Amino acid sequence: MPRIISGTARGTRLAAPRGDKTRPTADRVKEALFSILQSDWPADGFLDLFAGTGQIGLEAASRGAGRVVLVEKDQNCLLIIRENSHRAHLETQVRLLGQDAARALAGLSERFDVIFADPPYRLVQAVCDRLGSELARLLAPGGRLIIEHDSRDPAPSFVTNLQLERCCQYGTAMLSFYRRAPDGAS
Known part of the structure; x- marks a missing residue:
């Protein structure tokens, strides 16, 4: 069962949908992710796409991210995210968009x-391939995009201004980190 690891909601156990519809990020992967992000923390804006249980975005909110947006289109997962944000007392710190990622990204104007x-x-x-330009548009200068993917697959490629910084493997999961150059940097 996933849980919040740190911050104001530390230790809160989170619900997950039954079955194999979601693949919650393992606690050790989540802990490594936030350890790597530590030098850039707290984030002013944090966007969690394909949020599933909401645990990554809720972890960010618990750790003090200024603005957290979670995007998930599955109706059962939306109910779970609402339940989890209530359990963690983070309902007012997160915004939930119950729609397809492409539609959600197109409707966002703030940077993360x-x-x-x-x-x-x-x-x-x-x-x-489908969302790369929208992701680059919404990423603040100097911001980071992290993609979780199967460790057997190469880091996803982009035709954007994002540069692959590093890849970190945790069992069958791989985190690929991309950074947008700060404005004015070449």
Whole structure:
């Protein structure tokens, strides 16, 4: 069962949908993710795409991210995210968009310091191909995009201004970190 690891909601156990519809990020992967992001924390804006249980975005809110947006289209997952945000007492710190990622991104205008995307592993490259320019548009200068994908697959490629910084493997999961150059940097 996933849980919040740190911050104001530390230790809160989170619900997850039954069955194999979601693949909650393992606690050790989540802990490593936020450890790597520590030098850039707190994030002013955090976007969690394909949010599933909402645990990554809720972890960000618990750790003090200024603005957290979670995007998930599955109705059962939306109910779970609402339940989890209530359990963690983070309802007022997060905004939930119950829609397809492409539609949600097109409707957003604010920029984010961190964007985390955990699409179904079989769709990672297709999602990056389809959403790459929108992700780059919404990422603040100097911001980071993190994609969780199958460790057997290469880091997704982008035709954007995002540069692959590093890839970190945790069992069958891989986190690929991309950074947008600060404005004025070449």
